[in-house]
Amino acid sequence: MTRTKEGFQYIKATGQLTQGFECEGAVSPASSFRSVASSHFDLIVIGAGYAGLVAARDATLSGLSVLLLEARDRVGGRTWTAKDSESEIFEMGGTWVHPQQGFVWRELHRYGIDRDIKITPNEDYPSHAVNVTRRKGVEYRQGFAENFDMLDAALARFMDIDVARSVVPFPPHILDSIASDPLLVAKYDKMSVADRVREVEAAALLTEQELGYIIPFIELSFGALAENCSYLEWIKWYIHGNCSYRLLADMLWVYKLKNGQSHLARKIFDEANSTGRLSYSFENVVQKVIDRPSSTKVVTSRGTFCASRVISTLPLNVASKVEFDPPLSALRLEAFAIGHVNKGHKIHNELMKKEFKSGVWNLADDLPLKRHLAAGFGDQILQNGNSTVVAFGLANDPEEVPSKDPSQIPRWLGNLDKSLEQSYVGSIWHEWIADPFAEGTWAMAPPGFTTKYHKELQTRTGNVLWASADWADGWKGFIDGACEQGGRAAHVVVEEWRAGFGRSKL
Amino acid sequence: MTRTKEGFQYIKATGQLTQGFECEGAVSPASSFRSVASSHFDLIVIGAGYAGLVAARDATLSGLSVLLLEARDRVGGRTWTAKDSESEIFEMGGTWVHPQQGFVWRELHRYGIDRDIKITPNEDYPSHAVNVTRRKGVEYRQGFAENFDMLDAALARFMDIDVARSVVPFPPHILDSIASDPLLVAKYDKMSVADRVREVEAAALLTEQELGYIIPFIELSFGALAENCSYLEWIKWYIHGNCSYRLLADMLWVYKLKNGQSHLARKIFDEANSTGRLSYSFENVVQKVIDRPSSTKVVTSRGTFCASRVISTLPLNVASKVEFDPPLSALRLEAFAIGHVNKGHKIHNELMKKEFKSGVWNLADDLPLKRHLAAGFGDQILQNGNSTVVAFGLANDPEEVPSKDPSQIPRWLGNLDKSLEQSYVGSIWHEWIADPFAEGTWAMAPPGFTTKYHKELQTRTGNVLWASADWADGWKGFIDGACEQGGRAAHVVVEEWRAGFGRSKL
CATH class of the missing domain: 3.50.50.60 (FAD/NAD(P)-binding domain)
Structure with a gap:
């Protein structure tokens, strides 16, 4: 090759x-x-x-x-897709697909490779099948099923489904679909996700725990801090996700190509x-x-x-x-x-513990830590039995890319979870934010x-x-x-x- | 032309x-x-x-x-698409599209006609924006918003979302996706929708009113009586509809092509x-x-x-x-x-009352009446100010097609709602079940x-x-x-x- x-x-x-x-x-x-x-x-x-x-x-x-x-x-x-010396493959950028993303799904189907699919997250290792987040100094841990149910309900309150549907009634035509109200569109485009967080906090619509999961989810989706994220764009994602955290997550990081x-x-x-x-x-x-x-x-x-x-x-x-x-x-x-x-890192990390395959880690508000790595989740089991965790940064600094001092990476992972740092073997990544063509x-x-x-x-x-x-x-x-x-x-x-x-x- | x-x-x-x-x-x-x-x-x-x-x-x-x-x-x-002498157009068969139907959506987008869309149902005439059904001799009437909310919740109970997701975890590969259990698939394929209705009735999961709307919805979707509908196939529709009546309806009969x-x-x-x-x-x-x-x-x-x-x-x-x-x-x-x-009629009916544009009518269990027309809903306003209601039959008899005696059609409509019969002007249709090529x-x-x-x-x-x-x-x-x-x-x-x-x- x-x-x-x-x-x-x-x-x-x-x-x-x-x-x-x-x-x-x-x-x-x-x-x-x-x-x-x-x-x-x-x-x-x-x-x-x-x-x-x-x-x-x-x-x-x-x-x-x-x-x-x-x-x-x-x-x-x-x-x-990078292939390492052990013939393991790593998606260095765009990764996941879904049948509701019909243009790429059509390509897969047409070439007859729509069945060559594998799944990123799983609960193979129940001891580690937890979603961890930290907000305002408090750490929260939830099992997957509980976390999905909580986030489905909490995100519905965060968004207000009726508002979301009226702002983006038909997502392919975000500005001017037959059912759109241009004034509403403009209003919500002016808002940042952080503006919405402040509204939600003022109205006490969500618990700290709920915000502790929602904020890093949205920031990860943008690769940016909430202050810099258009709330209109986020509404569109939510509508694309059929007004469900669970369904949206299914489209964002579940199905990837086996080859x-x-x-x-x-x-x-x-x-x-x-x-x-x-x-x-x-x-x-x-x-x-x-x-x-x-x-x-x-x-x-x-x-x-x-x-x-x-x-x-x-x-x-x-x-x-x-x-x-x-x-x-x-x-x-x-x-x-x-x-x-979107100026976020994406770093694949090999860890000497297969159980990390089932974990999810987030940071909700630990600036400046989350400007290194703000989220990670188990992605693969390698042939040597180690797991990989794919970790994402946000609002990263092109002057401070990992290649300048890769020995920082385990420490960045340690900010998500100390045990990740302790099991660290190595990393594979592409420096998109310093890439002159991206x-x-x-x-x-x-x-x-x-x-x-x-x-x-x-x-x-x-x-x-x-x-x-x-x-x-x-x-x-x-x-x-x-x-x-x-x-x-x-x-x-x-x-x-x-x-x-x-x-x-x- | x-x-x-x-x-x-x-x-x-x-x-x-x-x-x-x-x-x-x-x-x-x-x-x-x-x-x-x-x-x-x-x-x-x-x-x-x-x-x-x-x-x-x-x-x-x-x-x-x-x-x-x-x-x-x-x-x-x-x-x-038929064009009549007044240049009105009527979809004689397949009609509606949706961005989540990616293969046809790609065609529309590629040809640059994805914005030439119009919407079938609406509440332009609030006086008639009601969904009517009859079951066991009782007539039910609900406004659209109320009906959507009721059906979303009722259908979730009818289906059991967790079961639905485990039976059809990945709809493009209904029999054998990476996450499918073939035994479950076979089990639910053996069941008919009527079997499921009996289970639901035995467990008293739904009210008569709820069943009064759900049964005709499913039968309309199949163009067949519940006894003859694979429950597996219906589960797949529900999953395609993102486990929501509202979202499924959005994909079935909302967006059609202006031209x-x-x-x-x-x-x-x-x-x-x-x-x-x-x-x-x-x-x-x-x-x-x-x-x-x-x-x-x-x-x-x-x-x-x-x-x-x-x-x-x-x-x-x-x-x-x-x-x-x-x-x-x-x-x-x-x-x-x-x-x-699927042996169902689809008949477009012109009615001397524009308000019918906002109506929806169903029959839940009125055999043999529903073997003529079992459901109808407002579809268009013609240039002459009349409305059209598109009506569907199910399990129709190829020996008893409307062309043999079209004067029956207003009576069939009257079974849905007497006022439809009274306002009847005429009909346009294709006899699919008697069509030798279909x-x-x-x-x-x-x-x-x-x-x-x-x-x-x-x-x-x-x-x-x-x-x-x-x-x-x-x-x-x-x-x-x-x-x-x-x-x-x-x-x-x-x-x-x-x-x-x-x-x-x-």
Whole structure:
């Protein structure tokens, strides 16, 4: 299997920090060019994450010549699967899927891998099947069943289901569905999750224990502190979760792919490639897009390429690094400058105790501790009998990434639970927040952002279509949203190609 | 717009019964053949319902030469949209969609028509916004909000959520998901909904009023009497509805397409056609499939055609009309002979009172009355100010279809509510149960059927792949399930074509 340069591994016993993993999504050699008439492609797709892969596949299947440009040495973008020297696999970014995320579920079903599913959480080790949290110095522990029931009821009170339904009656059209009230939408977008916590505290709607579980759940969902989380966005998640903590949790971190996300990403890439119409260039950084009515030039670190249309899947937090001529709107540039708020670590940790497979740990208000790791839960049992706990930070500092001093990681875990630190073996992770091609993980909006920028981010500019999970209609920030965006953008381009832009070259 | 011969219209004032409507899905001329090498297609798709359309489109996009065979004069199968002389549109079969039905939602989003949505039920006319039912001679009336709350709670008791979740933990894999217990699955498949009603009655879990609403809801969902409905299948619906009456109802009859289902079906057909690789022949009835390893012959009323692969989307209840050589397995033929149980009418009725737009009517146990029409609800306001109520029968008799004596229809409506009969203007409908190419509507399983036949129905035979909503993995019986099945089958064929079966002809 080919290797990627990405990803870190730290082993405590040796103190060794290494970089790079085997990855089914790694592409080698990095470039392949099909001959196209006068070096002019029908379509250039910028970015080989799921949005770009689906766009490139759908467009090549429809007959277009496509050039796929990617800065990394692998497909998948913010989603990829590392394989370590023991052939254990680790999802370094996007991980979980669900049948109610229909765009990605359709991909799995179509490729016949919808049954190659495994489940993250379980109660295999009843002694450790507890959810632990700390708030205001008090530690709470609950068994899973009790915790689910409590959170289902508590979250319903936190949200007020009738309000939630009236604000986001139809989640794929968050701003303006047929049943939406734009004033309500704007009102709740201005609110932060912290604002709502204060309301709930003032009205004494929830116990400290309930808030002790709800706050870290929402903060983990955003990878950000409650103050920076749009309450509108959170309402949408709750509606997506069918107004149930249990059902939402089912969609967030239960079902993952037995053979890894890179296996699916690779299938999409390979299918595009099998058409004979895909050219690609990896490890190639886009610098500038010069968009003219007749043709659009994409200037990269390895040359300049032309196409009739461009689909940009540049993530929100790094899109400003590419220069556009003519310049993008002030509104869009403002959105790029603000970006999304999800700056959370995701670190897989090996522990010498299989029982940790069943545990869940949270920190509700222990600043600054939770800016290191704020939550973790059991994820895998390795062949050596050890467990892994996947841990998440929030509002992390790009200047203080684990690779600068990986010996901190066990201490960070110890903040969640001392016994994790004592059993610590090592870690595997990707530093998304310091990654120049991501600068964050799944996109989550700060207060006011969606109302002001969501539509603008979706809007086409000249020959450039903008497709990213970061501004998807449905499961924004999810693999599903990426598939949604790539499929739609490709179809728009294909329709225009059929209507004639492709004909001039015949 | 082209016309289809299908569909009936009855107008009480004139006593006139007419047949045929304008329909965006009607295809004229009925046949179009692209030249293919030695009259041998890569793929023949039998049936131009959603499964066949998606299969034909995906395969032609991938480069295969495809012949689409259809007995009717239009696309859409059991889903089509009639346009009457006033340009009002009526969904004659499959109607509603939902974002959680991801396969069809993806189609809508991809074609950019996901915002062209309208909503069926509403409370525009508060005076009539009531849900009426009758059970054991007692009539019950509830406002919508009250009815939703009551049914959410009552259905949770009827189902027992913990049992439901343990029987169908992961609905796309009903028989054997990673979390399923096959013994539990078989146990609940043997039970009928009527068995469960008897248990609930014996344990006094529900009031007569609650059962008065729950029984017609389930029977309407099956188009069959409770005795003939698999309780396993109903559990799956409940899980699909996220264990909530309200959420399930949202997926069943709320969101429909502003421009009609035939508009979507047409888009898929047109896209397949735009590839230049689609041949098609409508009003052409398949009689026999002769399947040999090297090539498969399809004998039709208009000639014999050859292909490397065949995707059959023949509906469960009529598949036995096509002869297969070699013969199909005894198990599959048994499944065809038993068929699904949904033999319900769907009749659109125009009423001289706009307030009926907000009403809902049910019959819980009034046999034989409910074998005519068992439920109805307000659906549209026409340009003339009249409302329409769409009414459903169950366990209807193919010998007693409305067209034999349409003057019965107002009386049938009168059984639901006398005032409907008094305001009656006329009706529009399709006689699915007497339709030789359907013999039923959306597929619903009798007790024991799924455990015994579901896998067999999905299994490929030689070069023939079987794709139908009637045995879909996810939303079985729905448009969504048809899209799921067509997409998967096409991909299997495309992979084999890429691997070489297409090469022999180059």
